[in-house]
Amino acid sequence: MEAENTPTEILPAHECWRLLRNAPFGRLALCIQGIPGIFPVNFVVEHGTIVFRTSEGTKSRFSEKAPVALETDGTLNDGALVWSVIVHGHAATINQTSELLNTVTLPLHPWESGRKDRFMRLVPETITGRSFTPLQASTHPQGARAPDE
């Protein structure tokens, strides 16, 4: 069975944190009146929390104290291994002056230029990660589409 079904490897927490620390960016999911929203963000890990920078728009307004999930993924060994790390927790705006002063020293430059004046901190409740070997065919070049019926 092993040969035809490569198992998913559950990553230990310290490995999840290592991958998070080195991830260039991720996607933040939150619920806005029962409707899921998803937003690309860049972030840094600081003292076991995740700090990201955003504008005064949807992301910050609705994720204030609300549960959020952050996902980031990537490949290792030239694509031979795919990994994904998911953090669940609550995010809140960093308001305290002392915290803000510390935060601005973080190497947290917005991925996208424009006004990103709000710093937010995600305090993780759970962190999970897994890695697996992608199947060859999963690169599924779309050029090989079946003809339309």
Add this chain to the structure above:
Amino acid sequence: MEAENTPTEILPAHECWRLLRNAPFGRLALCIQGIPGIFPVNFVVEHGTIVFRTSEGTKSRFSEKAPVALETDGTLNDGALVWSVIVHGHAATINQTSELLNTVTLPLHPWESGRKDRFMRLVPETITGRSFTPLQASTHPQGARAPDE
């Protein structure tokens, strides 16, 4: 102002679809009793809908008829341009035999091996996309961390 603030470009719908069709995989967000969940999925575009394959677990149970969001992103021009496309809609299991027979001809091989017996279809309600030039510093190598206080 232009020089110091590269604007985000809003992508037209046809360009969003083109990018989606060529994306190897994305992340599906959904709300489970007010808590956001986020899952990497691979998918194919079929006749203006998005078909993905999943197991009988959390993803399929909770996204049945529920609102979902799918995000995928990537780079163009050797990383000079970053793009992100987000689809909002509802996902439902593909049950009809005729639909299933069509679906299995799609080049939709699970990214991760293991039992992924359920095909689901996301019918989009909105599709939005944008592209932007990432700031140099946004690669933020974590090696340049500030010393712990």
